Amino acid sequence: MQCNKLGKDFLRVKAKVSGILIARTEKKDTSQQIAVVQKRNTIMKSGLQYLLNAFQTYMSGVNYIGENAPSSGIVITTSSGNTYTLPFVNTPAVSATSNSAIISFTVRDDSPNSYTATNEELVTQSAGNNIPIATASLSVTKQPDEILTLTWIITITISTSGNLTYAETPVAQSGGTAGCYASGSGCSSCATSSASSEYPGNCSGGSLTGLSSQYPNSSFVTTQLFTDIFYNGYGKASPNSFTYASGTTLIIYTQYCTTYFFAGAGSIISYNSSAGESCYTSNTPVSPIYLQVYSPSETSSYIGVQIEFST
8 A cells, every 4th residue: 555645635733742851859858849940851853753763663563763772761961971861760641631642751869879960861662662852951959868850741732623633532542443243354345445455354243432432423633642652662563554754744544445544552443334344454443542534435545644743
């Protein structure tokens, strides 16, 4: 499946990425707060490009091309020139507003070390790669009897156009179809197009499920499409042609052959709602679901979503 005119008729999303680094120091024995400082960061364009390359790795089986650091976390450089990588305390926290997806990375240093941090770098994890994505120049001093906590908050402000909706999902949701029974390989609904060979399996008798059942006859993107790009623990997918990245633009698409197109972590589904056939790359439903495109009639040879990232 090849698309020579990417971007012409796809649903469009603009995603503006910004961030802020917050540092807090407190006494170990009393938890007395000593200082809280914060500073806006610089999102690296190269980091965004590497993240989109990694997205193609866990969605389409493309070999990752980009920087790969020794470990993930927040790397601090001190005034004396030493560097420390503080690992994430836990899985980054996800939240959302009506027009944004937010992911927060937290590290903590309760060691007896004493230093003044002058520069910081955020190294995230995607498809098994450790990718530097942002830098800051926040000055903060830690004493031996103090705990330093750094929280790096990345906000993706989302603007959709046309009939595309942003579904605010602070908690991951499943979607696509469910309740069908396996009936073979390939996709009879896409038999007249080259897309058929892209779907190894199909099933019949299913219906919309999860978030898709809440948004029938509509198109949407979810919070997890964006936050998973910025942090995930996924591996490499089986090769397929459903994603394309160029610079800081990402496209998730398929050749038109059914009324619904769903994409989620590790799986793609085309669903013929009139025939009740679901054609999929690995399984149904998709969880978490990233996007749904509803197109009751063929207005273009390809359907999908084009996301343009900026800083």
